[in-house]
Amino acid sequence: MNKRCTLLTRLSIRARSTGDEENSSSTTLDTSRYTFFFHEFSLSFQNLIARVSPGKKWLENCRAYSVPASSKVVRDERFATLDDQDIKHFSGIVGSKGLVVDKDELEVANTDWMRKFKGSAQLLLRPQSSNQVAEILKYSSSRRIAVVPQGGNTGLVGGSVPVFDEVIVNLGAMNSIISFDEVSGILICEAGCILETLDKFLADKGFMFPLDLGAKGSCQIGGNVSTNAGGLRLIRYGSLHGNILGLEVVLSDGTILDMLSSLRKDNTGYDLKQLFIAGAEGTLGVVTKVAVLTPQKLPSVNVGFLACTDYTSCQKMLLEARKHLGEVLSAFEFIDSFALDMVLKHSGDRHPLPDAKEKFYLLIETTGSNQSHDKEKLDNFVETVLTQGLVVDGTIAQDNTQISNFWHIREAWFLQLPPLGKAGAVYKYDLSIPIKDLYNLVEILRERLATVVAYGHLGDGNLHLNISAPDYDEKASFFFQLLAKIEPFVYEWTAAHKGSVSAEHGLGFMKAHAIHYSRSPETVELMRKMKAMLDPNGILNPYKVIA
Amino acid sequence: MKVMVAVKRVVDYAVKVRIKADKSGVETSNTKMSMNPFCEIAVEEALRIKEAGRASEVVVVSMGGEQCVETIRTGLAMGADRGLHVITQDSSSLFPLAVAKLLQALVSSEQPRLLLLGKQAIDDDCNQTGQMVAGLLGWPQATFASKVSISDDKESVCVEREVDGGIETIQLQLPAVVTADLRLNTPRYATLPNIMKAKKKSIQRVTPEELNVVIGSDLEVLEVTEPPKRKAGVMVASVDELLDKLKNEARVF
Numbered sequence: 001m002n003k004r005c006t007l008l009t010r011l012s013i014r015a016r017s018t019g020d021e022e023n024s025s026s027t028t029l030d031t032s033r034y035t036f037f038f039h040e041f042s043l044s045f046q047n048l049i050a051r052v053s054p055g056k057k058w059l060e061n062c063r064a065y066s067v068p069a070s071s072k073v074v075r076d077e078r079f080a081t082l083d084d085q086d087i088k089h090f091s092g093i094v095g096s097k098g099l100v101v102d103k104d105e106l107e108v109a110n111t112d113w114m115r116k117f118k119g120s121a122q123l124l125l126r127p128q129s130s131n132q133v134a135e136i137l138k139y140s141s142s143r144r145i146a147v148v149p150q151g152g153n154t155g156l157v158g159g160s161v162p163v164f165d166e167v168i169v170n171l172g173a174m175n176s177i178i179s180f181d182e183v184s185g186i187l188i189c190e191a192g193c194i195l196e197t198l199d200k201f202l203a204d205k206g207f208m209f210p211l212d213l214g215a216k217g218s219c220q221i222g223g224n225v226s227t228n229a230g231g232l233r234l235i236r237y238g239s240l241h242g243n244i245l246g247l248e249v250v251l252s253d254g255t256i257l258d259m260l261s262s263l264r265k266d267n268t269g270y271d272l273k274q275l276f277i278a279g280a281e282g283t284l285g286v287v288t289k290v291a292v293l294t295p296q297k298l299p300s301v302n303v304g305f306l307a308c309t310d311y312t313s314c315q316k317m318l319l320e321a322r323k324h325l326g327e328v329l330s331a332f333e334f335i336d337s338f339a340l341d342m343v344l345k346h347s348g349d350r351h352p353l354p355d356a357k358e359k360f361y362l363l364i365e366t367t368g369s370n371q372s373h374d375k376e377k378l379d380n381f382v383e384t385v386l387t388q389g390l391v392v393d394g395t396i397a398q399d400n401t402q403i404s405n406f407w408h409i410r411e412a413w414f415l416q417l418p419p420l421g422k423a424g425a426v427y428k429y430d431l432s433i434p435i436k437d438l439y440n441l442v443e444i445l446r447e448r449l450a451t452v453v454a455y456g457h458l459g460d461g462n463l464h465l466n467i468s469a470p471d472y473d474e475k476a477s478f479f480f481q482l483l484a485k486i487e488p489f490v491y492e493w494t495a496a497h498k499g500s501v502s503a504e505h506g507l508g509f510m511k512a513h514a515i516h517y518s519r520s521p522e523t524v525e526l527m528r529k530m531k532a533m534l535d536p537n538g539i540l541n542p543y544k545v546i547a
Numbered sequence: 548m549k550v551m552v553a554v555k556r557v558v559d560y561a562v563k564v565r566i567k568a569d570k571s572g573v574e575t576s577n578t579k580m581s582m583n584p585f586c587e588i589a590v591e592e593a594l595r596i597k598e599a600g601r602a603s604e605v606v607v608v609s610m611g612g613e614q615c616v617e618t619i620r621t622g623l624a625m626g627a628d629r630g631l632h633v634i635t636q637d638s639s640s641l642f643p644l645a646v647a648k649l650l651q652a653l654v655s656s657e658q659p660r661l662l663l664l665g666k667q668a669i670d671d672d673c674n675q676t677g678q679m680v681a682g683l684l685g686w687p688q689a690t691f692a693s694k695v696s697i698s699d700d701k702e703s704v705c706v707e708r709e710v711d712g713g714i715e716t717i718q719l720q721l722p723a724v725v726t727a728d729l730r731l732n733t734p735r736y737a738t739l740p741n742i743m744k745a746k747k748k749s750i751q752r753v754t755p756e757e758l759n760v761v762i763g764s765d766l767e768v769l770e771v772t773e774p775p776k777r778k779a780g781v782m783v784a785s786v787d788e789l790l791d792k793l794k795n796e797a798r799v800f
Contacts, residue, residue: 305736352736393739395737395739396742398624398737399559399581400559400581401559403561404561
């Protein structure tokens with residue numbers, strides 16, 4: 001919202017004065033989607049005020065949001081601009097196949113998964129080893145060239161794409177599996193390995209990766225680690241903080257920090273690797289190698305898709321699931337009827353419960369080593385909740401195909417809908433809220449706005465809120481009004497309920513200004529100090545995480 | 548009218564199978580097993596016939612060891628009325644002819660008017676049982692059904708079959724044997740109320756001896772091996788090289 005306001009201000013002024021197109025080194029939104037905006041805004045300034053938020057002065061509107069925005073949107077002039085000498089030097093480090101200047105490839109790397117953020121990097125580097133990464137960063141630090149570490153580019157908060165012309169350092173070429181210990185289950189691999197590839201490799205050996213999320217076909221482990229991706233099975237396997245045993249990180253000055261121990265327990269000194277897992281999002285160092293503790297892949301998997309009438313039942317279901325399913329519970333997801341309808345409309349999946357007209361649906365998964373034991377637990381659980389009236393209807397998958405169908409419905413939100421030619425623009429929020437208050441936010445927003453859908457990891461208290469604006473044919477004023485109704489209300493409400501404005505997606509670019517809603521000023525100040533210490537020139541992923 | 552459906556417990560369709568180290572068969576311990584997808588389609592069809600008012604009872608039959616009961620329960624959870632379990636030592640010794648003989652015995656005691664089966668099992672791909680049992684019973688048969696309609700007077704059934712040349716429509720006098728193909732229907736999910744009810748439905752157990760059938764086989768599995776791995780593609784530098792490879796290596800012309 002903030003960036004849009006400021007951008008449009010600048011556009012309109014420029015349009016009025018010179019009729020030029022916008023400066024290519026400024027942040028742009030995906031212009032193809034907003035071209036109609038720019039058409040309209042090449043009209044005069046006065047017209048703008050008349051169209052936008054009638055009754056409220058446009059400048060007033062902007063002033064409310066644009067102060068932090070302008071500081072975030074302007075390119076930091078202390079960063080150098082690339083010249084031929086730099087390109088030559090980089091070429092010497094990564095070789096000709098590691099240097100990408102092709103317009104089309106850059107276009108893809110510059111755009112994020114949601115197609116909401118687009119940078120204008122002129123150079124993409126694909127180092128093949130940690131040493132190359134170290135040399136790149138050492139040189140960039142000395143020349144003060146801003147750098148964006150990039151993995152699978154599946155982040156949802158614009159953290160993996162440049163804001164301006166930062167150089168993209170993509171770790172995709174560093175994708176080898178270094179070692180795997182079949183007794184302890186400890187896997188050591190490079191940061192560019194794709195999650196699904198790792199999971200398949202482990203499956204052959206009877207193990208599994210403790211992290212699973214919708215993006216697994218494209219996301220890379222380095223990015224997962226830096227963002228502390230939560231995923232679908234956090235309720236069972238815990239977060240990456242517990243599963244990552246060691247990291248190799250390259251700091252901004254080119255130092256390679258080898259913390260790649262594969263020990264289950266190691267209490268020698270400060271556990272620095274935790275700093276680079278989560279929160280860092282590529283701003284403190286570049287993760288180049290990862291040592292993970294992987295659990296056994298257990299054969300017996302059961303999935304139930306259940307319908308509940310109201311949110312209170314969902315909460316009670318969680319309690320009952322923990323009680324009856326206990327140690328075999330491996331996922332507890334919820335999706336509300338609006339979200340389910342939207343998914344089914346666009347993804348072509350079948351409604352698992354065509355006769356149910358309930359408002360909430362739960363996806364519960366159990367994973368264990370003994371099929372009959374788990375089935376018995378599941379049967380007992382189902383019977384209990386049916387008699388208590390907590391579920392009205394439901395189905396239990398009878399074979400693996402049905403299991404993947406149910407999961408596909410839950411994951412379609414990431415896989416199918418983002419490119420969203422399908423459902424218009426989507427404002428996504430990822431909030432951690434105490435479970436008992438979680439759905440209240442959705443209902444409050446639904447009173448204020450049009451299409452609010454909610455789904456998420458109920459077992460972890462993590463709500464994924466999606467608010468969609470119907471069509472790009474709407475007038476611009478609609479967007480301002482819509483976003484004004486959402487932000488900062490969502491953040492303020494979450495802060496008031498002691499929740500977190502970013503449960504698992506991270507802050508990236510989108511929420512860099514929102515950190516104070518969930519962290520005290522003293523905490524944020526300490527974070528700034530650490531950033532200054534580890535990255536004095538501020539070249540690692542600037543404009544992100546802490547604005 | 549009673550409809551009988553024969554179902555088989557096989558390795559789940561979505562599982563990546565592995566060969567046992569001694570090459571005697573596919574690794575089934577610790578792998579997910581479920582109802583054969585074509586059998587599921589057959590059960591669904593039987594239920595639809597019942598819901599259309601053409602049948603009064605749907606009986607699900609399976610043969611094999613103790614674990615077959617799970618598969619029968621799935622059928623019951625989908626909506627079948629009762630189950631029949633033929634207990635044998637283990638499932639691996641049951642070849643199509645033995646199954647056909649057992650079905651013949653069951654049919655003579657249960658007297659269904661329609662016997663539905665999946666066209667083939669995904670573990671052996673035999674595609675024989677339906678045809679064999681029809682031969683043994685002397686009943687008309689319609690295999691690879693993609694549409695089944697029982698006549699109003701319940702004396703005949705009209706079946707559309709998928710054959711190589713297209714769709715063949717035939718009419719059979721009941722009683723008859725029909726085997727289900729993929730496009731016959733989409734099986735329903737088993738809903739919770741039905742799953743709960745299924746627990747109370749009866750599953751009758753019989754042995755082959757009680758049916759006067761001797762399980763034996765003239766077939767012996769010698770060896771099971773993996774098919775040769777697909778070779779990686781080759782990049783060619785020019786059209787001439789492509790033609791050369793097509794002619795000399797692929798021997799296309």
